[in-house]
Amino acid sequence: MSLVLALCTALLFSLGTWLLLQRRLTRIIIGLGLIGHGANLLLLLSGGRRGVAPFIGQIGERTPADPMPQALALTAIVIAFGVTAFLLALAYRSWQLTGDDLVEDDLEDRRIAATRSTASDEEVADQRELSAAEAALESSTGGAAPLEEAE
Structure with a gap:
């Protein structure tokens, strides 16, 4: 199962990079989102194997899951949401000024x-x-x- 998720992570990173290299602002923003999703998936995969829920006072034969990757992924989701909202506002303003979302040469x-x-x-x-x-x-x-x- 982790091999499939690792391939999905690689696919998200590669598609995001390809979209970042395009000249349209909407594709650039979608590419940044895909890279962010790939990073979140990579963080969750770095948590290791699935374990039991980390309840206090309960000792079992299985080790509890590491909560740190999950906390980092939640923080990354919130930051990505803010950055995406800001980039969408910039793209909308650029579209208002130029009437197109194509980034031209300077x-x-x-x-x-x-x-x-x-x-x-x-x-x-x-x-x-x-x-x-x-x-x-x-x-x-x-x-x-x-x-x-x-x-």
Whole structure:
């Protein structure tokens, strides 16, 4: 049974990751939810084998279940609910402003990347001009060193 649950956990994580890589906000939010459900299932699986309920004063032949993974899963569910509500509010506001839930490329990032590539091209061109000028100076002086270096 735990193998099936482990495969379900892996499936939830993989589908959530795939949805996170999409460009639509609704798919991103659903992907985060799937990853959260996979994490909760992983926490519950880490609790070990099923045991008896942890009642005080009752001693039996079976060991009681560990309540810590269950408490962590409940806390994670509450936090995931808050984060999902916040992301849905952000997605709704984005939809109000743009009329679409598609996340577009940032034009400012493209401009900065183009500026950086242009700047590196200019540096290469400056280096080529400097080396051409040095070669021209050496050929005009016949390979002799300039006067400042000879003294």
